[in-house]
Amino acid sequence: SEILLFLIGLYLISTFCNFVQGWMMAGVSQKVSYNLRTSMSEKINKLPFAYFDKQSHGEVLSRFSNDVDTIQQTLSQSLSQLLSSIVQLFGFLIMMLTISWQMTLMALIVIPLSLILVTTVVKHSQKYFARQQASLGNVNGHIEEMYSGHMVMKAFNGEEKSIAQFETFNDELYNSAWKSQFLSGLMQPISMFVGNLGYVGVCILGGYLAMNGIIEIGDITAFIQYVRSFNQPIAQLAQTMNVMQSTAAAAERVFEFLAEEEEVAETKTPQPIAAPDGKSLIDGMVTFENVHFGYTPDKIIINDFSMYINAGKRVAIVGPTGAGKTTIVKLLMRFYELNSGTIYVDGCDIRQFSRSDLRSLFGMVLQDAWLFNGTIMENLRYGRLDATDEEVMAAADAAYVDHFIRTLDHGYDTMIDEESSNISQGQKQLLTIARAFLADPKILILDEATSSVDTRTEVLIQKGMEKLMENRTCFVIAHRLSTIRDADLILVMKDGDIVEVGDHQELMAKNGFYTQLYNSQFEES
Secondary structure, eight states: OHHHHHHHHHHHHHHHHHHHHHHHHHHHHHHHHHHHHHHHHHHHTTSOHHHHHHSOHHHHHHIIIIIHHHHHHIIIIIHHHHHHHHHHHHHHHHHHHHHOHHHHHHHHHHHHHHHHHHHHHHHHHHHHHHHHHHHHHHHHHHHHHHHHTHHHHHHTTOHHHHHHHHHHHHHHHHHHHHHHHHHHHTHHHHHHHHHHHHHHHHHHHHHHHHHTTSSOHHHHHHHHHHHHHHHHHHHHHHHHHHHHHHHHHHHHHHHHHHTSOOOOOOOSSOOOSBOTTSOBOOOOOEEEEEEEEOSBTTBOOEEEEEEEEOTTOEEEEEOSTTSSHHHHHHHHTTSSOOSEEEEEETTEEGGGSOHHHHHHTEEEEOSSOOOOSEEHHHHHHTTOTTOOHHHHHHHHHHTTOHHHHHHSTTGGGOEEOTTOTTSOHHHHHHHHHHHHHHHOOSEEEEESTTTTSOHHHHHHHHHHHHHHHTTSEEEEEOSOGGGGTTOSEEEEEETTEEEEEEOHHHHHHHTSHHHHHHHHTTSOO
16 A cells, blocks of 8 residues: 555656646747747847848748747757656666666667767758758748739739749758658667667676576566666657757757847947937938948949038939939938948938937838838828827828828728728828828938829829928939929939039039930920
């Protein structure tokens, strides 16, 4: 009865320990994946724009989802099994030593052989696991790209090309996945085979020792049971190796992302943009001094750009596609670092401001109108998060979009989906212009802001922008030259250089490159 009670006690302790182990590992795995995603989320905000120029969205998302999920599942499942196997190994080893050190030595002799074979397999299979995770990122990247551009792909009959591209990525994933799983799957049978060799050696040695009266027959039987049990956690360790390899490849990708080069560090003593009473210290004077820039160091696209722009002036930047017009704006907001030269705002190097302060000075309306999944009210309030409903509506009214919003079924509470497919491109552009009104910036940037609206709406927007541009420095990038005739200064760009400067009348009188551009738009009419 004492033995029975002792066994029941052992089983209860074992069950309790398993429960505690499961609870701890679940907590640890979730905490680790939470911390990894938090670190990656913080990292993504510190990465330069150049990183995203090289990576597809799906590839980055795959690191957040698939790779972190792989690590989390391993920690919650395989790691607990790994720890149990290691504890069992030591426990069985101690029990085996209490019976016979000679037979224990025989059982352990084969372990190095098993390790050599397993290490050889791991060395060959690990590269396939790395390829598997990379291929998975490519597959996800392609699917995400095709989904977001589904309408364009359909419009140009790109289905066959898309499927062919997918099959290429899918074949790469298949080839790396089956090779990695097959090679890793060899580890368990190898371990079992080597374990059985040790089992045979123990039987032979046990028979010899029993014949010489060194140990009893019962000890051999018990020892053989322990050898069987000793080989089981070794086999389990081999089985978890393929999961661990997949995790190692996923972790490598996650830590590779976390180790990416970040933006240039912020200045330690940032220049303030507002006085303690909240009054702005910035007028909006902008100076470019000998600016050189290229998206890659070997290909400079802005060459020795210099310009002084007084506060409150309206500056138009014109030129053919690829002349560097939008790049100037990206540099002004410090989305990219200059190769050389300096940009000043109110005589202060923009690198002396914190990035958030610098960008708060600007209001932007881009060619690609960006709206997120949410209500129209939420999208407009993105311009200034502490704005009241009345202020949001006033901004919408100033942008001549209030009437359109009120004609919708739910007005300002109308939901916009991620692709903004339930409103037109022109309406979407009007909403982003209203968002710029709400931001009330010191410097305004309009990059082809009216490119997606009809002529009548464009006239309305021009009226609204007259109000918006008052007492603000404005940069207007436009292809339709009729929209910028009233600009105080027109910068004509060609191949990264300013080739002409002046107002509309002066530039037309020069009869140069601007005149050619202007006339080419009206030749037909």
